[in-house]
Amino acid sequence: MSYPGLAESGHERYVMELLQAIRAFSDAMDRMHGGMKGDMDMNAxxxxxxxxxxxxxxxxxxxxxxxxxxxxxxxxASTTKLLDRLEAAGHVERQPHPRDRRARVVVLTDTSRQEFYRHFGARLRGMRELADRYSDEELQLVTRFLDDISAVLDPQR
Structure with a gap:
């Protein structure tokens, strides 16, 4: 894909190819999550x-x-509504905090965890197999890049 005023050679070309790959990755994630939302009857x-x-x-x-x-x-208030909805659907449970009896924690139900992995497990395995093809140094570089991109896209994270 060509953009006006941008050289199609050298570093600029590689930057554009990388940005296009990020966009394709984001689109693939959106499609995967869209399918999971429908299958699991959940909103985003x-x-x-x-x-x-x-x-x-x-x-x-x-x-x-x-x-x-x-x-x-x-x-x-929105969190309470969300957790009420997930609890009513059998996805989560609110339980006493293991160390602070005044607090509560939210945990996935076994059924929900199994359903999540049923939808996402094959993709996780595929991503893991793909990552195993890269050296430790390459994985560290990719991780650093993705962390940096995340910080640009979401500075409050």
């Missing part, structure tokens, strides 16, 4: 909350309602 915010909980769970971290609100940048 519900799915974003579920993804955050899955990632935190994989790191062994607890998730509080406040964590959900901060991650999604929504009010506590």
């Amino acid at each position: 915010t519900d799915l974003a909350a579920m993804r955050m909980m899955i990632m935190r769970e994989q790191r062994g971290e607890t998730v509080s309602p406040h964590d959900v609100a901060r991650h999604l940048r929504i009010t506590t």
Whole structure:
């Protein structure tokens, strides 16, 4: 694809190819999430909350309602509605915090976790297999680049 005033050689060409690849990646993620939203009968915010909980769970971290609100940048009232909706649908449970009995944590139900991985598991395996083809140094470079791009797109993260 050509853009007026932009040289199609050297560094500029590689930058444009990279930006086009980012856009294609973003479109692919949107299509994947769109399919998951429909299959799991969720809206985009519900799915974003579920993804955050899955990632935190994989790191062994607890998730509080406040964590959900901060991650999604929504009010506590909206967070309560979201968690009520996910709980009613059988996706999450609110449980006592393991170390602070005054607080609550939000956890995925086994059924929801299995459903999430049923929809996303094959793609995760494919991404993992693809990443295994790269050297440690290449993976570190890609990770640094993606972190930097994320900071540009979402400076408040």
